[in-house]
Amino acid sequence: xxxxxxxxxxxxxxxxxxxxxxxxxxxxxxxxxxxxxxxxxxxxxxxxxxxxxxxxxxxxxxxxxxxxxxxxxxxxxxxxxxxxxxxxxxxxxxxxxxxxxxxxxxxxxxxxxxxxxxxxxxxxxxxxxxxxxxxxxxxxx
Amino acid sequence: xxxxxxxxxxxxxxxxxxxxxxxxxxxxxxxxxxxxxxxxxxxxxxxxxxxxxxxxxxxxxx
Numbered sequence: 001x002x003x004x005x006x007x008x009x010x011x012x013x014x015x016x017x018x019x020x021x022x023x024x025x026x027x028x029x030x031x032x033x034x035x036x037x038x039x040x041x042x043x044x045x046x047x048x049x050x051x052x053x054x055x056x057x058x059x060x061x062x063x064x065x066x067x068x069x070x071x072x073x074x075x076x077x078x079x080x081x082x083x084x085x086x087x088x089x090x091x092x093x094x095x096x097x098x099x100x101x102x103x104x105x106x107x108x109x110x111x112x113x114x115x116x117x118x119x120x121x122x123x124x125x126x127x128x129x130x131x132x133x134x135x136x137x138x139x140x141x
Numbered sequence: 142x143x144x145x146x147x148x149x150x151x152x153x154x155x156x157x158x159x160x161x162x163x164x165x166x167x168x169x170x171x172x173x174x175x176x177x178x179x180x181x182x183x184x185x186x187x188x189x190x191x192x193x194x195x196x197x198x199x200x201x202x203x
Contacts, residue, residue: 012152012197021197023149030190042161042183044176045192047201060177080202112176112193113201 001126001140004097006030008135009045025135029116032095033057033105038065039095044114048130048137051080052117055094055105061114062090062107069107077106085110094121099141101125155194164188 008025015022030043044061056077059069072088079085087106094101094116103120122128127140147166159179161170170189173179183189195201 009192010147010152011195011201012149012156013195013200014197021149021153023152026195026201028192041187041189042180043164043190045190058176060175060180063177064180113195114193 002099003138003140004099005136005138008137027130027137029096029137029139031114031116033061033065034093034095035062035090036066039093040065046114046116048128049115049117050122050130052115053119054117055092055103055120056085056087056111056115056117057105057107058111058114059088059107059109062092062105067107069109072107075106077108087111096139096141152194153197157194157196159191159193161186161189161191164190166190 006029009028010023011026012021013024027048028045029048031046032043033040062069067090069088072090075087075089077085077087085108087108089104089106092105101124103124125139125141129138158172158174159176160172161179161183171182173182
């Protein structure tokens with residue numbers, strides 16, 4: 001078993017009590033993506049989201065690898081606020097610090113933040129430990 | 142250990158944008174309002190990490 005650890009990534013939000021914009025740390029994992037016999041050279045930060053059923057990526061990421069996004073299986077995705085997205089499923093490989101996960105991801109034109117969800121990510125690794133106090137995620141492959 | 146490599150005032154300027162950072166995240170290489178535009182600008186250079194900087198005026202609840 002191989003373990004890799006990722007520290008949370010700084011982002012920003014405006015504190016509603018003070019009105020000040022401050023740093024917030026979010027659990028993001030840098031991922032390299034393969035699809036359609038192409039592999040992205042850049043790493044893209046994906047939010048680790050236990051509330052997400054599946055992996056959901058921006059369509060532009062898939063297009064950069066030559067995927068014909070709308071040729072994938074069309075799926076509907078419901079968010080917490082009831083907003084519905086249309087996405088298209090494709091077979092992909094996630095590369096995480098040298099570890100490969102062969103899986104599926106849904107690509108949507110309406111999604112910005114790439115999400116790693118339970119099916120297709122969490123269920124493909126041995127164990128994930130989230131330490132909110134120390135702000136890290138440890139993944140065992 | 143967590144390392145605060147980017148100051149809040151710098152991140153504020155980048156909100157709602159896709160940003161390409163150096164691998165150690167200390168330098169901003171390029172930015173764009175869409176991922177597709179950014180990937181074209183950086184021409185898939187190696188050793189960059191790309192991140193979407195979420196708007197500060199809302200919590201993130203995907």
